[in-house]
Amino acid sequence: xxxxxxxxxxxxxxxxxxxxxxxxxAVEHRDRCPACRTAAAELSALLQRAAExxxxxxxxxxxxxxxxxxxxxRRGGQNPFRSHGRFRWRRVGALAAAAALLVAASSVIxxxxxxxxxxxxxxPTAAAPATAGALQLAQARGTYEAxxxxxxxxxxxxxxxxxxxTLKVLSNNLAIIDAAVREMEAALARDPxxxxxxxxxxxxxxxxxxxxxRATGIPARG
Amino acid sequence: xxxxxxxxxxxPGPAVKVAPAxxxxxxxELVGAARAGDVAAFERLYRATVGRVYGLCLRMTGSAALAExxxxxxxxxxxRRLATFRGESAFSTWLTxxxxxxxxxxxxTRRARDARFQLAADLEELAGxxxxxxxxxxxxxxxxxxxxxxxxRRVFVLHDVEGWGHAEIAQRTGxxxxxxxxxxxxxxxxxxEVLAP
Numbered sequence: 001x002x003x004x005x006x007x008x009x010x011x012x013x014x015x016x017x018x019x020x021x022x023x024x025x026a027v028e029h030r031d032r033c034p035a036c037r038t039a040a041a042e043l044s045a046l047l048q049r050a051a052e053x054x055x056x057x058x059x060x061x062x063x064x065x066x067x068x069x070x071x072x073x074r075r076g077g078q079n080p081f082r083s084h085g086r087f088r089w090r091r092v093g094a095l096a097a098a099a100a101l102l103v104a105a106s107s108v109i110x111x112x113x114x115x116x117x118x119x120x121x122x123x124p125t126a127a128a129p130a131t132a133g134a135l136q137l138a139q140a141r142g143t144y145e146a147x148x149x150x151x152x153x154x155x156x157x158x159x160x161x162x163x164x165x166t167l168k169v170l171s172n173n174l175a176i177i178d179a180a181v182r183e184m185e186a187a188l189a190r191d192p193x194x195x196x197x198x199x200x201x202x203x204x205x206x207x208x209x210x211x212x213x214r215a216t217g218i219p220a221r222g
Numbered sequence: 223x224x225x226x227x228x229x230x231x232x233x234p235g236p237a238v239k240v241a242p243a244x245x246x247x248x249x250x251e252l253v254g255a256a257r258a259g260d261v262a263a264f265e266r267l268y269r270a271t272v273g274r275v276y277g278l279c280l281r282m283t284g285s286a287a288l289a290e291x292x293x294x295x296x297x298x299x300x301x302r303r304l305a306t307f308r309g310e311s312a313f314s315t316w317l318t319x320x321x322x323x324x325x326x327x328x329x330x331t332r333r334a335r336d337a338r339f340q341l342a343a344d345l346e347e348l349a350g351x352x353x354x355x356x357x358x359x360x361x362x363x364x365x366x367x368x369x370x371x372x373x374x375r376r377v378f379v380l381h382d383v384e385g386w387g388h389a390e391i392a393q394r395t396g397x398x399x400x401x402x403x404x405x406x407x408x409x410x411x412x413x414x415e416v417l418a419p
Contacts, residue, residue: 011403011406011407011410042414042418043410043414046363046410046413046414046417047382047410049363050363050367050378050382050383051382051383051385053281053363053364053383054277055273055274055277056273056274056276056277057273057276057277057280057281058273058276059272059276059280059286059289059290059293061290063272063276063290063293063294063297064265064268064269064272066294067268067294067297067298067301068261068265070294070298071261071264071298071301072261074298074301074302206287206290209287
């Protein structure tokens with residue numbers, strides 16, 4: 001077995017999936033090749049670390065209230081998309097798609113990276129009945145606006161370190177995200193009693209902040 | 223909307239009449255109570271397993287916000303499907319499989335829904351490029367895994383973090399075994415590059 005063959009079969013070797021003859025050949029090569037021995041040790045250490053990652057992770061938020069609410073609504077036989085206003089069923093798919101745009105990514109967009117005016121607060125929605133979802137939305141909005149402004153400022157400081165191609169992608173995608181949130185806010189303004197839209201918007205805000213946070217980690221152009 | 227794949231999570235079988243002993247037995251009784259509509263019992267099951275479910279969703283998606291959303295979805299679906307839990311494995315194991323299904327299904331749904339937008343493809347390309355552009359960076363393992371390309375990340379998490387075999391990963395994700403192995407190889411290679419001292 002040569003080094004190329006060893007590298008090609010390293011996964012199977014460490015996973016114990018090689019037939020006996022192949023395993024012996026791999027062991028012999030590893031024992032006499034320092035470079036391959038190091039590669040095997042590095043991968044073995046990586047796999048050990050992966051296996052030792054904590055099985056449980058704390059999200060930092062209690063998700064039970066939202067779960068309980070959905071269970072209760074389902075038990076009550078309520079259609080979660082039924083509303084008291086003019087909100088149409090056929091709009092649900094479009095709005096869900098709009099919200100999905102905010103979670104499609106693991107990268108970033110920011111208004112400060114394109115030639116735009118400083119970000120302004122979102123258009124306030126119409127006063128809504130004091131549903132639990134509306135109250136949660138009101139609380140989330142303040143936190144969201146502050147966090148968003150801070151992150152946009154941080155990203156603006158990095159503008160010069162990102163490639164033109166990256167900036168173009170970010171610019172295009174920012175427009176899509178902004179449109180998605182505006183569409184949801186407009187729908188809520190037309191139908192302030194809708195129980196589903198506040199939760200959808202809070203999720204959208206949270207996702208945008210998550211994306212912006214990850215955006216600050218985009219590597220600088222080399 | 224449930225599909226045939228949804229129902230394949232656990233084919234209905236005969237109900238287990240005798241509760242297993244020990245912690246598994248307590249869990250089994252809670253499941254029984256929850257099946258009968260006891261939400262408090264289901265909450266106890268939730269408290270005991272949410273960290274595991276959230277951790278899996280987080281590592282498979284790389285997004286805290288999406289992981290929260292999907293975690294909620296996992297437990298809502300679990301509530302609906304309690305009748306399919308037969309007690310042959312631990313509740314957390316059954317829940318883990320359901321979580322993987324929810325994550326994989328969500329990805330397919332979002333990809334189909336967003337096909338007309340350049341967003342997902344562009345941003346995944348950026349995310350995929352991240353590890354290779356930062357050789358030698360002192361990323362810790364969790365951050366490095368989160369930065370992996372999506373498919374590679376999912377297979378790595380299931381195989382090397384959760385300990386699943388290739389056959390089961392292939393079955394749950396809809397990928398061929400060979401494709402799973404290729405994604406795993408890619409994930410390990412990228413991680414070795416970015417985590418190298």
